[in-house]
Amino acid sequence: MHDIMDYEHRANVVAECLQSYKNDESGWKVCQKSNDVIVSWRPSSEFPGNVYKGEGVVNGSLEKVWECLKPVPKGLRVKWDNNVKKFEVLEQIKEDISICRTVTPSAALGIIAPRDFVDVVLVRQYADGTISSNATNVIHQGCPIQSGYVRGFNHPCGCICVPITGEPNKTQVFTFFQTDLGGLLPRSVVDSFFPSSMAAFYSNLIKVVKSFKDH
Template sequence: MSSYNVQAKQIESEVLQYHNQQGWTAMGSIRGVPVWHKESPHFAGSLYKFECDIDMPHHIVYNVMKLPATTEERLAWDKSIKHYQCLEQLSDELMIGQIITHSSAAGIISPREFIDLYCFKEYVSSSSSDDFDKVSWIYAESVDHPSRPPTGAYVRARNYPSGYAVSRYRENADKCKLTLYLNVDIGGMIPKRLVDSAVPNQQVAYIETIKNRAAQMIVTSQRRNLPLLPTSNAVFAH
């Protein structure tokens, strides 16, 4: 098993622990999206949690969020980031990608560069007592990659074990819950109060972009009378 496979399993295990933990402190809502935080176990900063319902099918939202093979596919709709590139496709479940963010906080925080390992997993539940019958995850953590050594062009930020979950409601397949765990050290000498404002706001902007793209895909498919096919990822029972 490669070191990336081992790392992916470790990311999965840690993020699922966050998903089952209590003790989150509410930060309020940003444009209708509730935000919580707690102390990160990896650095002197916050681990954030975002959660909201989306009145669209699970597979459409998840397919929007899955990282594509080309830069053009992502930047055609995602204006919440400055640049994206798939650096290496390791398998159907694993890839390494680069994301560069826009500046934020009125330019006080400069663009950040992320080089992350991404893992895609889906879980199904046969228990009728569960609210969700399918949960699809994107796990992520920063890695080093020979094609992208740190440079002076951008501040290299670091994602510690993080994850995005799209959960399908068992009783309503046209509705899903989006849950995000962001465990990011953006680097630099930035006051914590500014980070606790800028980072959640950027993440909510990403959620809004996801909703807009998913809605656009639904409208386009209806106009062309095309089916919106579910994601083809392998499903893992639990």
Template sequence: MDYKAIAQKTVQEVLGYTQDTSGWKVVKISKKITVSSKASRKFHGNLYRVEGIIPESAAKLSDFLYQTGERVTWDKSLQVYDIVHRIDSDTFICHTITQSFAMGSISPRDFIDLVYIKRYEGNMNIISSKSVDFPEYPPSSNYIRGYNHPCGFVCSPMKENPAYSKLVMFVQTEMRGKLSPSIIEKTMPSNLVNFILNAKDGIKAHKTPSGRGFRHNSHS
């Protein structure tokens, strides 16, 4: 499987979502975070767009969002986030296991995702992800294997204050299993707001006075 080609196609799709201005419906606004949705073209479910402002530069924010060692310390939606195969410095395959949601009515899922970081001019960074087959990690009987259609984080500096970033997140997750779409539609917007709030808290916790924090990878 040509993972690099899949990664490059996925990041282009995510970039396309940023330029798609039609058909979005605002489904939740909370704590200056806006969640919009529209019907996905990939499956019988929704594509969600989440927008918020993060008090960190775009470069450091994008590094923070994909660093596997730190992710589960702040992302309360995940039990496990591990790199299981590295293709190059910007492309890797991750295995994630989610927590249960909706008072336990949505059981944990596991995902195998191809993650790719692409840096654009103007300090905009996109972290794209898409589920792929990876023979070394077949589905197990312990979890329902979910599927992420093209998803991503888009981190771009605020023009008026580059120390702050606009984070736009696109999510279109096929939970699979025997879930009614209404349960997913009721719980997803709040979960997405919580993700942004958790990321803000995580960044705050990692800004230590001694200068020890998350590492900034300067590769291009």
């Protein structure tokens, strides 16, 4: 059981953590590369798995890109992100901090069963225009483990949208996934799932931002 100060502290630590991942170039190994995205990984210092980093440039203003990514119920992300089946806010802690539950569908041809995740989520804006969404797992009395879902645990993860100087219609998007999927999954399934699902995430994001632009 966490209190509000503790949630706030955890959320702020995650935001610092993601900035350090973005700024620290050392130790990343590229595992997937396309025109849209470079996905790399390194061993996590948070749990016995990997932290994955995606980086790519999306054709669209930061406002449009963020509109597609922002963590809100009934937001656009549930519509286009294959890995988000449902997103709900369990408790609003402060204007920019909430406790959220995310439900993911089965994946990897059914080898990965549906999961749910309970996280504290912080949306942070920086002076240079950068906007980030930062999340990590918490325990919340409003969401005990439910039948039909394996409870997974996100370690510091999220996305950072960075404006590109002189290019108002392009946005650099960093994503960080660092997830303990829970359950007894073979390591090889997990290691192949994240790079391919992150590549799909970028290609779907690019498509939805483009369609958004054409309206």
